[in-house]
Amino acid sequence: MLVGVPKEIKNHEYRVGLTPAAVKEFVAHGHQVMVETNAGTAIGFTDELYQNAGAMIVDTAEQIFAEAEMIVKVKEPQPSECKQLRKGQTLYTYLHLAPDPVQTELLIASGATCIAYETVTDRNGGLPLLAPMSEVAGRMSVQAGAHYLEKAHGGSGTLLGGVPGVAPGKVLIIGGGVVGTQAAKMALGLGADVTILDRSLPRLRQLDDIFNGQVKTVYSTVDAIEHYSANADLVVGAVLIPGAAAPKLLNREHIKNMKPGSVLVDVAIDQGGCFETSKATTHQDPVYIIDDVVHYCVANMPGGVARTSTMALNNATLPFGLALANKGPKQAMLEDIHLLNGLNVHEGKVTYQAVVEALGEQLGITYTPALDALR
Ligand SMILES: NC(=O)C1=CN([C@@H]2O[C@H](COP(=O)(O)OP(=O)(O)OC[C@H]3O[C@@H](n4cnc5c(N)ncnc54)[C@H](O)[C@@H]3O)[C@@H](O)[C@H]2O)C=CC1
Numbered sequence: 001m002l003v004g005v006p007k008e009i010k011n012h013e014y015r016v017g018l019t020p021a022a023v024k025e026f027v028a029h030g031h032q033v034m035v036e037t038n039a040g041t042a043i044g045f046t047d048e049l050y051q052n053a054g055a056m057i058v059d060t061a062e063q064i065f066a067e068a069e070m071i072v073k074v075k076e077p078q079p080s081e082c083k084q085l086r087k088g089q090t091l092y093t094y095l096h097l098a099p100d101p102v103q104t105e106l107l108i109a110s111g112a113t114c115i116a117y118e119t120v121t122d123r124n125g126g127l128p129l130l131a132p133m134s135e136v137a138g139r140m141s142v143q144a145g146a147h148y149l150e151k152a153h154g155g156s157g158t159l160l161g162g163v164p165g166v167a168p169g170k171v172l173i174i175g176g177g178v179v180g181t182q183a184a185k186m187a188l189g190l191g192a193d194v195t196i197l198d199r200s201l202p203r204l205r206q207l208d209d210i211f212n213g214q215v216k217t218v219y220s221t222v223d224a225i226e227h228y229s230a231n232a233d234l235v236v237g238a239v240l241i242p243g244a245a246a247p248k249l250l251n252r253e254h255i256k257n258m259k260p261g262s263v264l265v266d267v268a269i270d271q272g273g274c275f276e277t278s279k280a281t282t283h284q285d286p287v288y289i290i291d292d293v294v295h296y297c298v299a300n301m302p303g304g305v306a307r308t309s310t311m312a313l314n315n316a317t318l319p320f321g322l323a324l325a326n327k328g329p330k331q332a333m334l335e336d337i338h339l340l341n342g343l344n345v346h347e348g349k350v351t352y353q354a355v356v357e358a359l360g361e362q363l364g365i366t367y368t369p370a371l372d373a374l375r
């Protein structure tokens with residue numbers, strides 16, 4: 001198969017779909033790989049490293065979209081990229097369609113086979129291609145929160161760890177999955193006072209064990225959200241209903257009741273955000289203030305540590321990517337239900353139910369089960 005890797009074009013996005021090491025694996029399996037010039041230069045993956053791994057370096061993304069049978073990316077395709085996709089071509093990347101009607105319509109119109117990293121599953125009920133970036137974003141969320149709590153950055157001037165004689169800052173984490181767990185680790189490491197809300201009791205039990213009672217675990221209700229957000233210095237939004245638009249858990253009233261200078265980090269912003277006042281921001285301009293509360297809503301947080309993130313992402317995406325290339329996308333998905341769960345759009349049909357639930361009425365689209373679409 002001819003695999004193509006264009007340079008990412010989203011704001012301050014320096015990750016790249018394949019590392020040189022991953023290119024070498026594709027080549028070892030008999031595939032050809034085209035990489036756009038300078039796709040990885042910013043994070044030390046030079047054209048020379050890609051050439052040494054067996055890639056062809058090409059000058060333009062246009063050539064890659066025109067010739068490659070499978071496009072491997074990181075972020076959702078931007079409109080100019082969507083318009084170059086075509087029937088018979090496979091797109092393997094993050095999509096986050098539920099909050100994104102424009103992209104959804106463009107992918108339907110393209111006729112391409114679009115596999116979303118974030119809905120591929122594993123046998124333990126996890127999301128193996130989302131997990132590495134959730135690990136990164138969870139860890140970054142507390143770094144970002146601590147930064148914006150500083151006075152000069154708009155915050156209340158609170159040190160999360162406190163000092164002897166002064167109580168630590170309070171961190172509220174809503175959603176105790178991968179992002180939430182990694183955020184809790186970082187916050188505890190700084191010495192903060194950490195509370196995690198989740199609506200899964202089994203998950204709260206696991207968290208109590210993992211953290212040996214060092215974090216407070218609380219069942220997520222409107223009342224709990226109201227109480228804990230009003231007292232928090234930093235709130236991390238880390239909920240997920242796979243593939244669906246994020247539920248709005250903090251409303252405008254809750255945010256008005258927060259302490260002036262407190263910080264919200266809405267990691268769930270890539271699925272539309274879990275705070276009413278969230279709107280996506282970029283690494284270039286990451287924060288804004290509403291009701292004296294600093295909002296950090298960067299939709300591609302791992303892009304900020306693009307070298308670590310690219311390697312972590314490739315560790316997870318490589319086996320599925322190789323299966324797609326080795327067997328052909330259709331056969332690979334028919335043989336693996338977990339990869340099939342990644343299929344969101346195929347030849348103009350939307351094959352992921354939560355996307356249709358979010359956008360069906362607005363776009364006038366209906367759901368086609370993935371197996372029916374492939375047959
Ligand atoms: N902004 C960014 O750059 C990035 C964003 N993300 C996003 O972070 C979010 C979280 O991802 P993961 O931690 O991997 O998901 P996960 O599936 O591991 O965890 C989500 C948790 O939310 C809980 N939950 C669901 N509804 C809830 C509710 N109403 N109240 C409390 N808890 C609730 C679930 O029980 C689960 O434990 C996703 O939207 C993901 O796409 C992930 C990586 C990067």
Ligand SMILES: CC(=O)C(=O)O
Pocket residue numbers: 075094130133134270299300301302303
């Ligand atoms: C998951 C995601 O949105 C990201 O890594 O950018």
Ligand SMILES: [Mg+2]
Pocket residue numbers: 255256257258259260291292293
């Ligand atoms: Mg206020």
